[in-house]
Amino acid sequence: xxxxxxxxxxxxxxxxxxxxxxxxxxxxxxxxxxxxxxxxxxxxxxxxxxxxxxxxxxxxxxxxxxxxxxxxxxxxxxxxxxxxxxxxxxxxxxxxxxxxxxxxxxxxxxxxxxxxxxxxxxxxxxxxxxxxxxxxxxxxxxxxxxxxxxxxxxxxxxxxxxxxxxxxxxxxxxxxxxxxxxxxxxxxxxxxxxxxxxxxxxxxxxxxxxxxxxxxxxxxxxxxxxxxxxx
Amino acid sequence: xxxxxxxxxxxxxxxxxxxxxxxxxxxxxxxxxxxxxxxxxxxxxxxxxxxxxxxxxxxxxxxxxxxxxxxxxxxxxxxxxxxxxxxxxxxxxxxxxxxxxxxxxxxxxxxxxxxxxxxxxxxxxxxxxxxxxxxxxxxxxxxxxxxxxxxxxxxxxxxxxxxxxxxxxxxxxxxxxxxxxxxxxxxxxxxxxxxxxxxxxxxxxxxxxxxxxxxxxxxxxxxxxxxxxx
Numbered sequence: 001x002x003x004x005x006x007x008x009x010x011x012x013x014x015x016x017x018x019x020x021x022x023x024x025x026x027x028x029x030x031x032x033x034x035x036x037x038x039x040x041x042x043x044x045x046x047x048x049x050x051x052x053x054x055x056x057x058x059x060x061x062x063x064x065x066x067x068x069x070x071x072x073x074x075x076x077x078x079x080x081x082x083x084x085x086x087x088x089x090x091x092x093x094x095x096x097x098x099x100x101x102x103x104x105x106x107x108x109x110x111x112x113x114x115x116x117x118x119x120x121x122x123x124x125x126x127x128x129x130x131x132x133x134x135x136x137x138x139x140x141x142x143x144x145x146x147x148x149x150x151x152x153x154x155x156x157x158x159x160x161x162x163x164x165x166x167x168x169x170x171x172x173x174x175x176x177x178x179x180x181x182x183x184x185x186x187x188x189x190x191x192x193x194x195x196x197x198x199x200x201x202x203x204x205x206x207x208x209x210x211x212x213x214x215x216x217x218x219x220x221x222x223x224x225x226x227x228x229x230x231x
Numbered sequence: 232x233x234x235x236x237x238x239x240x241x242x243x244x245x246x247x248x249x250x251x252x253x254x255x256x257x258x259x260x261x262x263x264x265x266x267x268x269x270x271x272x273x274x275x276x277x278x279x280x281x282x283x284x285x286x287x288x289x290x291x292x293x294x295x296x297x298x299x300x301x302x303x304x305x306x307x308x309x310x311x312x313x314x315x316x317x318x319x320x321x322x323x324x325x326x327x328x329x330x331x332x333x334x335x336x337x338x339x340x341x342x343x344x345x346x347x348x349x350x351x352x353x354x355x356x357x358x359x360x361x362x363x364x365x366x367x368x369x370x371x372x373x374x375x376x377x378x379x380x381x382x383x384x385x386x387x388x389x390x391x392x393x394x395x396x397x398x399x400x401x402x403x404x405x406x407x408x409x410x411x412x413x414x415x416x417x418x419x420x421x422x423x424x425x426x427x428x429x430x431x432x433x434x435x436x437x438x439x440x441x442x443x444x445x446x447x448x449x450x451x452x453x454x455x456x457x458x459x460x461x
Contacts, residue, residue, distance in 0.1 A: 125316040127303045128275050129330030129378045139329075143320050 004200055010176055011184035012204055014092060018180055019161040022099035023153050026107055030152070034111035035137070056105045060165025067098055067170040094171035095178050099160035107156040114148020115141060151216045158212035162205065181205060233257065233382070233414070237273055237283030244269070246280070246438035254431035256408055256415040260422070260449075261435035267418040268313075270435075271384045274416065275310045276303035288381055288414070309375030309413070313387045315367040317359035323370050324355040330378025342377065348410060349373045349403055365396030369403055376411065383415040389424060404428055422453050 004012065036042075037049065055063050071078045072089045081088060088094040118141050126136045142149075164182035171178040173187060185201045188194035236249035246266045259267040272278035274285055276292070279300065285293040292301045309330075317326050327345070331338060346352050349369045359367060368388055375383055388404065389397045405427060408415070417428055425432055425446070432449040434441040444452070 121312070121314075121316055122318060124277055124303075125310070125312060126318070126329065128277070128306070128308055128310040129374070130304050130307070130332075131329070132304050140318060 002196070002200070004204070005197065007175065008184060008197060008201055008204075011179055011181045011201070014095075014176075014179065015161050015181035018092065018095045018099050018163075019103075019157045021096045022103055022160040023107070023157045025096065026100040026104050026156065027153065030104060030107040030111055030156075031149070034108050034115055035141075037108070038112050038115035052105050052108055054105075055102050055166075060102065060163070061169045063101060064098060064166035064169025067094070067101065067166060071097065071170070088171075090171050090174060090178065092171075092177050095163075095167050095180060098166040098170045099163045102163050102166055103156035103159040106159055107152045110152025110155060111145065111149050114145035114152070117148065118144045147219050151219045154212050154216040154219065158209055158216075161208055161212075232286075232288055233274075233416070234284070234286040235270065235274070237270070237280040237285070239269065239273070239278070239280040239283070241269075244438050246270075248435070248438070248440045250433050250440060250443055252431055252433070252443070254429070254445075255412065256417060256429050256431075258417045258419060258425040258429035258432045259435055260419060260425050260432050261441075262420055264437075265435040266438040267420075267435055268386055271310070271386050271416060271418055274306075274382065275308045275384060276301065276306050277310075290381075307379060307381045309378050309380030309383045311368070311371045311375050311383065311385045311388055313390055315359070315371040317362075317367055317370055317374070319359050321358075322355065323351060323357050323359070323362070326359065326370055327351070327355075327374050327377055330374060332379055345373045345376050348406060363396065364392045365400050368392065368396075368400050372403070372407070376407075376413065380413060383413045385415060385417045385419075387419055388417075389419070389421070401427055422449075426450055426453070 033048075033052070037045065058066075068089060069075050071081070071094065073079070073082060073087065075089075078087075078089060086093075088097055122144070123136050123140050126140050131139065162182055163180070164186065167178065167180060168183055168186070173179050173183050179187065181201055181204065185198055185205070188197040188201070191197075232251070232253045234251045237246065239246045244264065244266055246269055248266070248270070259270055261267055269278055273280050273283065274287070274292070279293070280295065282295045283293055284291070284296070287306075290301075291297075291299050292306055293299060317323075318329065321329070327342065331342070346355070349372060351369060351373055354362060354366055354370065359370070362370065372383075372385075372388070385404070389400055392400060401424065407413075408428060415428075417424065419425060426449070429446050429449075431443065431445055433443045
């Protein structure tokens with residue numbers, strides 16, 4: 001098996017960039033939503049949770065179509081962004097949105113589980129010591145959930161890295177712009193003599209998935225102080 | 232000075248009590264489930280009674296009738312929980328400093344003073360999981376004191392400690408009482424802790440006050456009770 005071709009490197013680089021930016025962009029929203037679901041009771045909470053799961057349940061192509069309808073040049077959000085000269089449909093930025101939307105439920109679920117795992121009595125102790133809501137979040141909740149948050153980021157990145165259906169429906173397959181690694185594999189599958197390229201990229205995908213999976217398991221393994229106390 | 236009047240119900244416990252105390256160290260004494268910790272939680276703001284009024288040193292912390300409820304973070308109550316509740320990800324030093332107000336010129340002296348008093352110096356860089364039960368409670372007391380509390384609440388501070396650590400922490404608490412003048416409410420079901428630390432005792436049973444007596448009377452009653460025992 002030979003080395004990756006320039007086009008394959010380009011697809012790999014784009015996938016890595018899209019995956020990373022998608023996770024970074026989704027993280028603040030995921031933290032806020034996870035905190036809300038973990039700590040607050042409010043009307044419409046069950047509906048919000050159901051909506052959160054939609055990208056996991058819907059066929060990705062449908063999610064991509066919904067994104068196109070929203071962010072397309074004539075979509076409501078597309079028109080709004082267009083007023084500021086921003087176009088995302090058929091651009092790599094659109095691939096980031098598709099990846100972020102598809103990875104978002106995994107990110108929120110992991111972070112919420114991490115927040116749920118924080119001993120609320122520690123937050124109460126911090127409150128009696130004069131800490132307001134932001135300080136409690138920044139100094140108690142966040143550091144004690146850090147491993148879960150990082151594990152969630154790794155999983156969401158892996159999901160974003162492998163995103164295909166929503167991306168191809170929303171931003172199509174434009175070399176150098178929206179042709180991410182899975183789309184490049186799909187393209188090679190439909191190309192005569194493309195099989196060696198498919199094998200190379202499949203191997204790269206496998207490596208990325210393995211690294212993500214192992215690092216998520218390693219990171220989520222628990223804080224050293226917890227491990228020792230549990231022992 | 233503490234004035235407290237509260238009504239609250241949860242589970243099988245129907246709490247209804249009112250007392251006023253000018254003692255420096257007040258003990259809430261009674262069996263488990265008498266409602267002692269609920270009183271501490273109400274003072275700290277962690278429990279909001281169905282109705283009640285709590286006044287500490289002239290400041291109304293809670294008055295359900297008037298709609299007054301001072302937020303927990305603004306009450307300046309140093310709460311030493313039964314389980315310590317040290318922050319596991321922070322060193323002893325950072326646990327101690329967590330509630331300390333802005334670090335002005337006096338903070339260093341005060342920090343050193345508390346560290347010396349509770350003999351925490353060798354523990355400062357350790358994490359809570361590397362401390363013994365007695366050491367954890369001493370850090371919890373130091374952390375509460377460094378937050379400049381108007382009142383110190385001690386919830387069964389010696390429970391779960393082995394005999395040697397109990398004696399040791401009790402000794403530190405005695406020293407604290409002598410050297411610092413902080414109004415303290417001690418919750419315990421051990422008469423020896425009451426005798427060693429309190430100036431006045433409120434005895435609770437099933438959510439009601441049985442009696443409120445000065446420490447001398449409490450000790451005399453206990454002695455008389457012990458004498459009757461075969």
